[in-house]
Amino acid sequence: MNKSSESLPRHAGRTTLGALAGLLLLPASLVSAQGTLSAPDVPARVLPVPTTVSPQMQKIIGNPINPNWRVIPQTPEEWKAQVAKAAATAEKGLPAMRNALKVKIEAVTIDGVKAFMLTPEVVPPQNRNRLLIHVHGGCYVNGPGESGTSEATMMAGFGGFKVLSVDYRMPPDHPFPAALDDAMTVWKAAQKIAPARNMGIIGSSAGGGLTLAMVLKAKMDKLPLPGAIAPGTPMSDLTGAGDSFQTNAMVDNVLIAYGASCDVRAAMYANGRDLKDPLLSPVYGDMAGFPPTILNTGTRDLLLSNTVRVHRNLRRAGVIADLHVHEGQAHGGWYRDYTAPESKETFEEIARFFDRHLGR
Amino acid sequence: MNKSSESLPRHAGRTTLGALAGLLLLPASLVSAQGTLSAPDVPARVLPVPTTVSPQMQKIIGNPINPNWRVIPQTPEEWKAQVAKAAATAEKGLPAMRNALKVKIEAVTIDGVKAFMLTPEVVPPQNRNRLLIHVHGGCYVNGPGESGTSEATMMAGFGGFKVLSVDYRMPPDHPFPAALDDAMTVWKAAQKIAPARNMGIIGSSAGGGLTLAMVLKAKMDKLPLPGAIAPGTPMSDLTGAGDSFQTNAMVDNVLIAYGASCDVRAAMYANGRDLKDPLLSPVYGDMAGFPPTILNTGTRDLLLSNTVRVHRNLRRAGVIADLHVHEGQAHGGWYRDYTAPESKETFEEIARFFDRHLGR
Numbered sequence: 001m002n003k004s005s006e007s008l009p010r011h012a013g014r015t016t017l018g019a020l021a022g023l024l025l026l027p028a029s030l031v032s033a034q035g036t037l038s039a040p041d042v043p044a045r046v047l048p049v050p051t052t053v054s055p056q057m058q059k060i061i062g063n064p065i066n067p068n069w070r071v072i073p074q075t076p077e078e079w080k081a082q083v084a085k086a087a088a089t090a091e092k093g094l095p096a097m098r099n100a101l102k103v104k105i106e107a108v109t110i111d112g113v114k115a116f117m118l119t120p121e122v123v124p125p126q127n128r129n130r131l132l133i134h135v136h137g138g139c140y141v142n143g144p145g146e147s148g149t150s151e152a153t154m155m156a157g158f159g160g161f162k163v164l165s166v167d168y169r170m171p172p173d174h175p176f177p178a179a180l181d182d183a184m185t186v187w188k189a190a191q192k193i194a195p196a197r198n199m200g201i202i203g204s205s206a207g208g209g210l211t212l213a214m215v216l217k218a219k220m221d222k223l224p225l226p227g228a229i230a231p232g233t234p235m236s237d238l239t240g241a242g243d244s245f246q247t248n249a250m251v252d253n254v255l256i257a258y259g260a261s262c263d264v265r266a267a268m269y270a271n272g273r274d275l276k277d278p279l280l281s282p283v284y285g286d287m288a289g290f291p292p293t294i295l296n297t298g299t300r301d302l303l304l305s306n307t308v309r310v311h312r313n314l315r316r317a318g319v320i321a322d323l324h325v326h327e328g329q330a331h332g333g334w335y336r337d338y339t340a341p342e343s344k345e346t347f348e349e350i351a352r353f354f355d356r357h358l359g360r
Numbered sequence: 361m362n363k364s365s366e367s368l369p370r371h372a373g374r375t376t377l378g379a380l381a382g383l384l385l386l387p388a389s390l391v392s393a394q395g396t397l398s399a400p401d402v403p404a405r406v407l408p409v410p411t412t413v414s415p416q417m418q419k420i421i422g423n424p425i426n427p428n429w430r431v432i433p434q435t436p437e438e439w440k441a442q443v444a445k446a447a448a449t450a451e452k453g454l455p456a457m458r459n460a461l462k463v464k465i466e467a468v469t470i471d472g473v474k475a476f477m478l479t480p481e482v483v484p485p486q487n488r489n490r491l492l493i494h495v496h497g498g499c500y501v502n503g504p505g506e507s508g509t510s511e512a513t514m515m516a517g518f519g520g521f522k523v524l525s526v527d528y529r530m531p532p533d534h535p536f537p538a539a540l541d542d543a544m545t546v547w548k549a550a551q552k553i554a555p556a557r558n559m560g561i562i563g564s565s566a567g568g569g570l571t572l573a574m575v576l577k578a579k580m581d582k583l584p585l586p587g588a589i590a591p592g593t594p595m596s597d598l599t600g601a602g603d604s605f606q607t608n609a610m611v612d613n614v615l616i617a618y619g620a621s622c623d624v625r626a627a628m629y630a631n632g633r634d635l636k637d638p639l640l641s642p643v644y645g646d647m648a649g650f651p652p653t654i655l656n657t658g659t660r661d662l663l664l665s666n667t668v669r670v671h672r673n674l675r676r677a678g679v680i681a682d683l684h685v686h687e688g689q690a691h692g693g694w695y696r697d698y699t700a701p702e703s704k705e706t707f708e709e710i711a712r713f714f715d716r717h718l719g720r
Contacts, residue, residue: 042404042407047402047606048606050606050665241410241411241412242412242687243687247407248607299664299668304685309412323684324672324675324683325671327669328665345676349675
């Protein structure tokens with residue numbers, strides 16, 4: 001028995017990282033073998049909700065852990081049922097948010113790819129010849145149809161931009177590279193709407209990974225690059241490397257731990273392809289020549305390291321790259337409640353960044 | 361018995377947060393009472409050293425926890441002996457570092473305040489009329505004399521700047537505001553060496569707190585402000601607010617937990633003054649009009665929240681503020697080994713920031 005499992009609490013009903021490893025077939029090295037190299041033992045604890053954030057954000061941070069974190073459907077039908085249920089819940093809140101933020105939605109088809117155009121009631125003059133392309137999150141499996149437009153709606157409403165949100169194809173029916181292909185189809189078609197330098201790409205979580213993958217793909221295919229991008233808490237490394245997969249395991253109440261439901265969904269997207277392929281794990285891509293990039297994450301985010309490693313790679317490549325780390329927030333805290341002041345602040349920060357770097 | 365202490369591991373010889381609270385008289389609310397509001401329970405674990413950093417940084421991250429973290433001297437003489445011992449150890453490595461980085465040191469006295477001028481062998485033309493003021497770390501008690509010049513030496517060597525490191529007075533003999541007074545004396549005197557807009561201020565940990573406090577004091581006293589500042593992992597909140605005091609407790613192998621040795625030393629500096637005084641906890645200060653600021657911290661830093669909260673406050677005040685969060689690093693990892701590539705990279709990043717924002 002190794003040092004790690006010896007120190008696990010025995011309290012009935014508590015989930016431990018040891019149990020997690022057994023359940024989810026994590027590589028043993030992640031939870032035990034490196035004992036001789038290990039930094040301090042970390043005792044069990046209950047984390048209080050921080051007092052340094054808004055009441056709305058306290059509620060998000062204090063939420064019980066995602067009940068689906070280790071519920072893994074076994075058949076395509078079970079996956080579709082789980083996804084449809086989550087989508088129905090997500091969609092319920094959208095009309096009120098669009099109303100409050102004064103954003104209208106229109107379903108469109110762009111060269112055969114489904115998408116939604118989000119248009120704010122007021123588009124300020126400097127944004128009239130600009131367009132943002134949005135790729136939604138959901139671990140490459142969730143967020144179909146309108147349910148994937150929440151972040152795009154906040155970007156449109158708080159930022160005053162027209163946002164074209166791509167309803168890309170997803171597993172179980174359509175694994176890699178369907179999502180990226182759809183996003184690139186829209187990127188190419190969008191050149192007819194606005195010059196590339198006037199366009200930004202935004203997306204978080206899987207959408208953050210896709211945002212980075214789109215720029216890598218555009219470089220590979222010698223397509224024009226966007227004027228700026230805003231990957232939020234990007235799934236930039238599907239291999240499990242990154243220190244916050246350890247330090248924020250069980251601290252992040254959304255993603256919970258590496259190997260949990262989100263990574264199972266991402267593996268379904270990867271469909272057997274090498275997870276180190278930069279189009280799946282963009283942290284391994286060559287970021288030279290990337291457009292100015294604004295990154296967001298939170299101190300409790302399981303993908304804190306995924307985010308800061310991308311930031312450092314961009315800076316090493318000489319790219320203008322701004323990092324924002326939000327107090328107390330787990331994965332994507334800033335796009336979960338449009339009434340939280342932290343949400344408004346973050347989208348306004350992104351909007352200022354786009355305004356500074358996009359053409360007009 | 362509360363939920364938190366119920367889940368503590370019973371393994372002999374393990375330090376737990378519950379034991380910590382007893383030992384160090386932490387407010388009970390920090391470790392238990394907020395159970396009803398709490399986010400996920402976090403089980404005990406051993407953290408492996410990340411593979412995503414250099415071998416030198418792996419060694420720093422894998423170091424056993426600071427042996428003095430709960431060794432609290434009981435008399436002024438015991439404090440001085442502990443500080444002198446640490447200083448002697450720190451000084452041993454300095455000649456080799458100055459030699460490797462081609463930096464010379466000269467003891468100077470500025471209007472009665474002791475200081476050290478660090479001068480690199482080559483000062484590039486754009487830096488000839490520039491000067492950086494350095495305020496060292498050490499929880500306001502450690503780092504006297506030459507032992508406090510390590511970070512200043514790296515800044516001079518990697519950045520090509522002349523750096524004037526203030527050997528400010530410290531407790532137990534000289535509590536607040538002695539350190540700040542000394543730093544301000546040097547700041548005022550330095551106006552005769554270079555125009556304020558050509559000068560930057562840099563410091564980490566307590567030195568990061570002092571860097572921010574110096575700008576707040578300069579604003580209060582209507583003195584000229586520096587052209588840019590570089591507070592690293594600043595002790596910006598001595599009150600214990602900030603989520604990473606919880607999430608990175610026992611994860612950071614340098615500061616370990618709120619209420620440990622560093623905070624006892626800071627309390628000795630505060631000397632009974634309200635810890636919310638912005639000159640002690642600058643996160644509570646008005647940051648409007650601050651010069652461009654570059655902040656550094658690490659994903660395992662106990663002061664991750666202290667750092668990102670300052671970043672957000674600066675941004676809310678409309679200040680140019682760049683944040684850099686270093687993969688896997690605990691408190692101040694980038695200034696512990698000048699041979700680590702992460703150290704060179706970080707000081708070069710700071711140097712570029714100063715170059716962009718300082719007058720010439």
